[in-house]
Amino acid sequence: MSGGSQEILEVELRGIGLLKRRLLRWKAILTYLTIGLCLTIIAATAIGPVYIPPAEIISIIWHKLGLRVGGFSEPHMKIILQLRLPRIFLGVLVGMALSVAGAIMQGLFRNPLAGPYVLGVSSGASLGAALSITFLPAVMGVYTTPLAAFMGGLTAIFLVYNIVKLCGRFAVESLLLAGIAVTYLFSATLSIIIWTLSRDAHTILLWIMGGLWGADWLKVEVIAPIILLLMFITFIFSKDLNALLLGEETAQSIGVNVKFVEKLLPILASLMTSAAVSFAGAIGFIGLMMPHIMRMLVGPDHRILIPSSALAGGIFLVWADAAARCLLELPVGVITALTGTPFFIYLLRRKKP
């Protein structure tokens, strides 16, 4: 580049600071996504066996907030408040958790194939759910299976970390390998249970495929604080995740406590995933796909990648679930996988060698 054009470029850069420009861009992205999420919630509430016009939905929401704007019918209010809204909010939270967990794992392992389930959380939760469906009487009512699934997820995390500890030196690669080992172990056990012991194979399979059936406000209230809190904590570490993109040693050299971050963040992401999976089953692809899409759109800086993945994950899962509801109540995991596969092929084609 010649001296003259460089000078011009520099003047241009000085016009508005790069930091300021970046901040404006980030604000715009988050604003658009937040508006998108609000519109998605309203649109998805309208869709279903009974169509309810958005205007009516808004007046029902206003009514719940203590204001009277416009009219609505009582049965519509019941459908919205007791059936659709809890399901949509559960979808938003689960979508957020899975895609944030995926973004964190991909950044941490610097591996595009990493996702929320790398530590074997999905297979652990599936095994827990299968055990409870097969053996446990519903001691806790409808919450027995979610609780068992959550415990299964925790067991997977616990096992993975102990395998790594057993092998001596801690390294993220060994975390990845131990995760694969635990996944296969649990999947095999799950197959045995389905094959030999369970008369409820259909129920178990339906659970594994993942869906947002039977959502209620209590479920939303239980997982909302867990997921939002964990998401906030991981967001605090986004600068450390950025530094890790330059490699472990460089990150350590600029003052990041690499060992701490690499030990803590997979646990937080997996806890988030366990909470999501325990109520919604092992919904696939979303945690792999959303972070990739958002990285292409907003860049790899985790300070924008984490919140925008969260919002986009919420939006995507709600739409996928709306589609599932319209298509004879298919498990939503089927929809995410069906839309995810073509996208992945597209990603592969796009990638330059």
Added chain:
Amino acid sequence: MRLRVDRVQFYYEARKVLDEICFEAGEGEFIGLIGPNGSGKTTLLKIIDGILKPRIGSVYLDCKHISKLDPRELAKELAMVPQTADLSFDLKVFDVVMMGRYPYLGRFSFEREIDEEKVRFWMRLTNTLHLAERSIKEVSGGERQRVLIARALAQEPRILLLDEPTSNLDVCYQIEIMNLLKELVERLGLTILCAIHDLNLAARYSDKIILINDGKIKSIGKPVEVLTKENLRDVFKIEAKIEYDRGSGSLTIIPIKTVAPEFEKSKRSIFSKALRKR
């Protein structure tokens, strides 16, 4: 700022990589670190930077033990330009350099105007500002090396460690980078410890040279004292012609042949076998 490396020993598993390494570096010194492949240069740099912990011995900065310093505080004193950086994600050059400001930012704070000013200053000095908006994956090898140096300088360290900054670069970039480093030492009083493969570059730019062989310091001192025929024969297994070049005012080393009698003998017999087969 005074750097003191005191009787450092380091092992990978059971293999001893560094043994009894002792030296000091003062303010405004350019120290070249030379030695054959696998002699422990990179390991030594990583130990000084606090990335690896020595089994025995210690590294002191102004009489303070580096492991007693907070990693962020250490990052403000010492910066490292690694030989290889795996940059698999599409970070912008500006963002890569901005990473150097990490030790100056609180956990909850974003980069400030002052950080951008400093980053621009170092990018201008390393001639990388025009690349600011490009992806780090797109820039050439020489540009990338300058970006990584800018990132290290953005930490505003008093000691800069470099691991073969000129390998893989063509000759113009080699001189450009070495001149930049020399100016940092002379004008800003930075201390530089730089592992170099190229003996001629080491001879020309270093105030002091440390020659490492098999994890031990073989020789340390001015280029003329270290780059002797005997040392080159013992350590690098080469016969070399060493001349004083008036133009550059430094030593030039011209390798003539290798000193590896065993290998030479076996090579000769392999060649003769190959000839007989024809």
